[in-house]
Amino acid sequence: MDIELKDVTKSYHRRHRSGKAVLTDLSFSVPSGSATVLTGPSGSGKTTMLNLIAGLHLCESGSVRVGPHVLGGLSESRRDRFRARHIGYVYQTFNLLSPLTALENLTVPSSLIGAFGPGTKARAEALLETLGLGGELHKRPYELSVGQRQRVAVARAVLKKPDVLVADEPTASLDKAAAKVVISALEGLIRGGATLVVATHDPQLTEALGARVFAVDEGRWAA
């Protein structure tokens, strides 16, 4: 699925007063099956852009299109369904449901969005295994390190074979070796035809994915 942001303006409203716009008249597009990396200083709006693509935020003006879906025109529940079918999301830090184990954090959400099939559990276990979490399948989030949690989140996003994967600093808390397994998992997704948008400062990640870089240059986003 290709992604297209056209003349997007986004600001966060604080109690009736409208705040300064985070993104102004932003346009960019990502071809289907490619990887794009967003880089920029903290507060430049990377997470905001990922949230727009995932349909978590709507923009005040302009439009966001993912494949055939124009997100501004979808109701909340349709956007829920859109995410369930097409989007995989890896957050910067907070990713897991606290009462569930690592493995259950993959299987239960998959079942709740109606994507759980006969092979799902075995695939989930295999995925966690490849991401170096073979010994952590039955640990709860509070028993996992930050880097381990992040890898569980990557596994959850990869498990559902999304058309679009948005990831926010997926390798930030990882050492080189752990980052490598995450990168190869993401490469696998691209080979499967997925479109990737990743916010990161990690050159290793950018290079390995052969990603186009979209960066903030003198306060403006530019390819």
Place this chain on the structure above:
Amino acid sequence: MIARLGSIVFLAVRYLRARPFATWVSIASVAVSLIFVVGVSLVDFGIKKTAVGGALRYPLIVGPGGSSGISLTFSTVFHIDKPSGTIPYEIYEKIKADDRVLAAYPLAISDSLRSYPIIGTNEEYVASLPAPVLFGSRRIEDPRDAVLGYEVALRTGLDVGDTFSGTHGAVGHEGAHVHDDFSYRVIGILASTSGPADAAVYVPCESVWSVHRHADEEHTHEEHAHEEHAHEEHAHEEGKTEKGALTAVLVRTRNPVYTAQLEAELSRTAGVTAVDTGRIIRKVVDYIKTGENLIRAFSAVTLAVAVAMILVTVLMSLAERRKELALMRSIGIGRATIAAIAVTETFLMTTAGAALGMLGGHVAVWWAQAPLKSALGVTVDPWVWTQMETFALVAALVAGQVLGLASLVWTYRMNLVEAIARD
């Protein structure tokens, strides 16, 4: 679909278990309010059943003049009050001969066995009791024959063929002197009726009369001035007739109109009171009703408090979980599914509380059967299902659904943009 439902319940249970204290306090608060409702309604039901059952069996009770209707009913039907005064045997014969009367039974109550009344009566009355014979027979022919109610047999350990002597003085007069010169022989034991019939000893009237004739002859000179009325009247009656005096006559009429007629006619007879038991029981049931309404109101309040508590617990936990809920939404889990998880949580808590409360209420009554029996004189069956219980159960479950609705509204109104996970 089934797998999805399973996951909803699974996650709901996990969230409940993640905060065990709040969960158990909520469950316990519902359970306690239901234990209360069930316990009270069972006792209430037992009292009503006994009272109404007794009244239906004997619509009319005839006793000595001046006695109150309630005390006459309680002493003759429920055996929980001490009878006072007597009426002549001829009254019984007259009533029995009346066309409007279906059956009449003489009662002469004076002595007791370990606080259970020894009821002098006839074969017919023992045969009319709503209890099958457990051992032996119920045909009291010889004056020494005695049939024991189920509870009496259980508590005294007396068996068919054993003998015993009565203690002078009816219920509540234990410790007075024992008539050890006259002993009864147990010829039969009745099965349990869970009613007052279990707590009495049945002997022929003749034995009661003869025990007291002898006793009176021996003790006349030593008797204290304030000796029982029954006794004095025994002495008066003695010379006039072979038959002694009666405490009361239980009457079954052919229809309620006759009951009213006989009540009026007999009450005009000097020294006699006739009581329409139906009216007495209605009065008693009315008293109970006032209490019942109070208890209903109180139960409603405790249940409301319990429910409010669950509501607070669930909403608090949902608020705590804002971030996780937003995360679920970002994974694509819809609001309906998230609401279903919250609803399942409230449903599980109220249902578990209701189930525990129901069971607890019955078990508590079962456990308190003996003290209830001695305090109220009523056997309460702990294993019946009462109407109030249905009412309470429905109330608890409906309340649970309302709570579910509240959490549902909450999840729908939650602003995802505000709550979205970002650090």
